[in-house]
Amino acid sequence: MSSDGDNDDFVYDDEYEYDDGFDQDEEADEIDSTSEPDVYDALSPAIEEAPQKKPYDVTWKVKTLQEIIDMQNKEIKKIQSVLEVPPSSAAVLLRHYAWNSEKLQEQFWNDPATALQEAGLSPPSSPTTSTQPLPSGPFECPVCCMDYDAASLEKNTYAMGCGHRFCKDCWTEYLTGKIKAEGESGNIQCMEDGCSRIVREEVIDEMVAADVFKKYHNLLNAAFVADSPNLRWCPHPDCQYIIECNQAPTRMLDQLVPTVECKCGNELCFGCGHPASHRPVLCRVVKMWEKKCADDSETANWLQANTKECGKCNSTIEKNGGCNHMTCKKCKWEFCWVCMGPWSEHGTSWYQCNRFDEKSGVDARDTQAKSRASLDRYLHYFNRWANHEHSAKLDAEFYKKTEKKMEQMQNSGNLSWIEVQFAKQAVDVVIKARITLKWSYCMAFYLKRNNMTELFEDNQRDLERAVENLGYLLEQNIIDTDSIAKLRSDITNQAAYVQKRHDILMDDTLKGYLERRWEFAIPT
C-alpha cells in the first residue's frame, strides 16, 4: 500500500471536502449519527455527552423517501432558474450528468445546444413538442400501421420536438413496456430508430396509467439513490429509509469500515451495503471471503472428511468400500489407504496395516499433508467463522432463555425488574462480541504472518476466552438468593471485561488501517 502524505494524519474535519453534488451549506452542521435515538433524548437529556467519535467512525444521516424527493426537487429548481429551462428539462439534464450540477453548468454554459442535445432534449430554439404542421392527409402510424384521418390526428397522435409522430396507443404501449417490463425511467428514448430524444415526465404522465406513472417515479428515485455515491438504501426488509454519508467514497474503503445504523434499528455497512456490521474487516475482504465460502466451504468440508490424495499424482480419491489395497485409477499407483505408503512393501499383511511409522509411509503422508495444509488452514478459519455465525443466528433464543432466567431471579431472589437487567445487557455484549469475533477470523485468514498479525491474534484470543467465560456464566442455574448476588456481580464484571476486550480489538484493528499496519496476503 502506498501512503501519500495527505492521509497519514487521518482526521475528518470540515476541511475534508467531498463533493457530493448537493448544496451542503445549510446542512453541514447537523449530524444525526452521533446523537442517540429520540427515545433516549426524551427520557434522559443527560446523555447529551455523546460517545466520542473515533477517527475511523463516519457520520451519516438517515433520510426518508420524501426527503430524497425534496433533495431532487431542490436541485431541479436551482438548475431550472440558473439555466432558465423548464423543470422537466432541468431534471433530464441533471439525470444525464448523474446529478453533478457543477459539471452540468460548466458544459451547459460552454455550449447550451450540445449539452441539451446530448442529454436528449430539444435545442433551445425549438420547443419540446413538435410544432411541425400536422400531416394534412390521412396518417399511418409507423409502428402499428393503423390509419388516422386528418381530423383525429391532434387527439390520437403525438410527436415530441424531434417530430417523430406515432399514435398515442403505441406511445402508451411502448412507455408502459419500458417502465413495467424493463424498469427504465430517466432514459426512455423516442420510439424512432436512432433518435435519442428523451421522453419527459409530463409526456409519460399523459400517456400511461396512474400505477405505471407511480412506478416510473419509484424508478426515478431508485436511480437517483444509485447515482449518488453518498446515498444508499437501507438493505433491511421493508425499510424505506435512505442513508446519506459523505465520508465513505470508494477510494476510502481501503482504510475505513463505514458501519452505520439506520432508523429501523439495524446496522449496515455503507461501503458495500452488507446488511450488518462486518467490522473490523474491509468491504473488499468481506466480499472475497463470502465468495470463497460460497464456492468452497461445503465441498472442502466433504473432501476433508471423505477423501485422501494419491501419493503419486495427487488425484483426490474417495474410498467407498473394499480393502485397504488401493490402486489409483488415474496413475495406477498401488498404496495402502491406512498408512498411504506403497503397497509393495506390505508383504502379506493385507487388511491390517501396522506400518504407520515406516519411512515410505511417512513420506507419502508428508506430501499429502502439504497438499492438505492450505485446505486445513482455510477450514480452520472457516469453521470458527461459521461457528460464530451460527451462534449469532440463535440470538433470539438466547434472549428468550435469559428473559426466563430474569423472571426466575425476580421471583426467587426478590430482585426488582431494573436489578435483573444486567443479564440482558450481558447477552447484548456477548452477541456483539460474537459478530466481531466472526469477522476477525475472516480477517486473520487473509492476514500475512508477521508480528502485527500475532498481536491481532492475541487480542482475538483474549476476546474469544472472555466471551466463552461470560457465555458459561449466563448458562448457570440459579440455586438460591446468595448465589444470585454472586452470579450477578460475576456476570456484570465479566460483561464489562468482554466489552473492554471487544473495544480493544475493534479499536486496534480499525486504527491499524489508518496507520497502514495490516498486510494482507491478497492482491490489493
Place this chain on the structure above:
Amino acid sequence: MSALPKRILKETERLMADSPPGISAAPKDDNLRHFDVTVAGPESSPYEGGVFKLELFLPEEYPMNPPKVRFLTKIYHPNIDKLGRICLDILKDKWSPALQIRTVLLSIQALLGAPNPDDPLANDVAQNWKENQSAAIAQAREWTRQYAQ
C-alpha cells in the same frame, strides 16, 4: 391464435411484393409469425456467393419487442455462434418499434460485410479473427463454399 395485427400483415405484404436485393422472407403456412429467410452474402466479403438460411419469429409483443432471428446455415463469423444466434444491438437493447423485418435483415446482411471481433459471441472465432485475420477469412470462405452453396 389471435388475429394477426395490421402491422404484421402490412409488413408481410410489402416484403413479398418488394424485398431488398439479396434478401427474401416468406411466412410459413402454418404460422404467419414464423418466417423463412434467405440472405445472400455481401459482395467482396468472405460470404460472397453464399446463400444463408435464417428463421425469424415475431413474438406476441412485436413490434414493442424485437423479432427473434437465428441462422440455420452454418457460418464462420465472430458475431454468430454455433447455434446460429446473432450478436446485434438492434436485436437487443437498441431495438426500436419503428424498425422492421426489412431493416433487421438489412442489418444482418451488413453484419456479414463488417464482422466485429471486438464484440464477440463466438469467442474462438473472434480470437482467430483478431490474431490471424487472413486465416479466419479463408476459413469463412471455406465454410461458405461448403455449407452455403
